[in-house]
Amino acid sequence: MDLSIGSPLTIGLILGVVIITAALLITVERRLLGFWQERLGPNRVGWFGSLQVVADMIKIFTKEDWIPPFADKFSFVVAPGIIMTVVLLSFAVIPFSPNLGVIDSNIGVLFVLAMASLGAYSVMLGGLSSDNKYALLGSLRAAAQMISYEVFMGISLLGVIALTGSFNLREIVESQSDGWYIVPQFIGFVIFLIAGVAESHRLPFDIPEAEQEICAGYHTEYSGMKFGMFFVAEYIGLVLISSLITVLFFGGWLGPDFLPSVAWFAIKAFGFIAFFILMRAAVPRPRYDQLMTYGWLFLLPLSLLNLLVTGAIILST
């Protein structure tokens, strides 16, 4: 058993660390939200509430897993599995350090985009099969939002890809050794950040599950572990988006030598996770039509302009 790219031990390790991080994030997020909103948050179970996630898990596993009799059972059961599968598969191409990763693929960025677009099925099927007004409204919103923001997500990355000349995430990291892409691709970074939040439909863009308007949106009818899968997948998506931003714009594992490269990756990724949680605590949710207008009339022209300028600069140098 060795720790190299694609060895079974590495794959198991990455899967385990990602899932455990995502589960721990549930507690970390509630504590951080409490801190930023000047309240206590869950602090009863374990040391400063650190075992809250264990209590939540025991509850979620022992809860009755109810499938509504009016639901389309096949789609209802498949939906949470799809989102879990696609977010975990996306980690296959993420380079954690020079010798840590699942595969070294020449189509890494495209693979992540493909998985992101397949993730839309999960929320759509979940809402559609529930046969519930609120769930249907939520999944309609999710579908429109995810299809729209996928477009800008893809275009905002093209600047980085043009600068590197490769879709390989490892090569993208290595080409940042003399300067992170956050400087030349700042606009691309901002658009990717916004689109990433919208793709993982977290606050402030959690319009598909806006609880004040439509109960819990597409997962209104879900309970037990099926709801748990939607819930954990959201956090895995958060880890994924943070890792992607780290890799694409902040030099991935690159950093001064006094810390191992994996540590640099983890520090940067956690910084973005904390930033996303802060956004949830601080930014109010926009209206649905505002989100769409903002996307198509502002982000799309801006990302196209960014690509145009980047291309012109590359050609002229």
Place this chain on the structure above:
Amino acid sequence: MTILFYIAGAIAVIASIAVILQTNIVHALLYMVVSLLSVAVVFYVLGAPFAAMLEAIVYAGAIMVLFLFVIMMLNLGQHTRDEEKSWLTPGGWILPSILSAVLLLQLVNVISELNFDILPEQVGVMQVSALLFGPYVIAVELASILLLAGLVAAYHLAKSK
């Protein structure tokens, strides 16, 4: 890799048949997605990773999502399923089966004459792009004009009077 090719091919064929036989439209659409994804795997095995990813992003990830979006708004229920069932009568199978059988014979005939010794070569993103914006640039431009026309037409139809 060869075994992967045959498994993906078999899944594609079975899923495509299931698309026709399935009377629940959402399930049929899911089979269609499975079929497209297995075709993407076939592309990948044949040495075209870029085409494979485009198949997954464009067909499975975008066009099929839009289909599902439309299905959601149509509110199809038991009525549609009964209608579908009534269309799938044994008599309706005869002519399509004959036509498909003829096509299959032709395909087998063509394949049996092919030279199997050629190993599939890897076609990277760079080569595909160089071809698209080199010899085939007119086709790309025409396709984009067509898409633009579609976009303008959709805008015109959706514009509130």
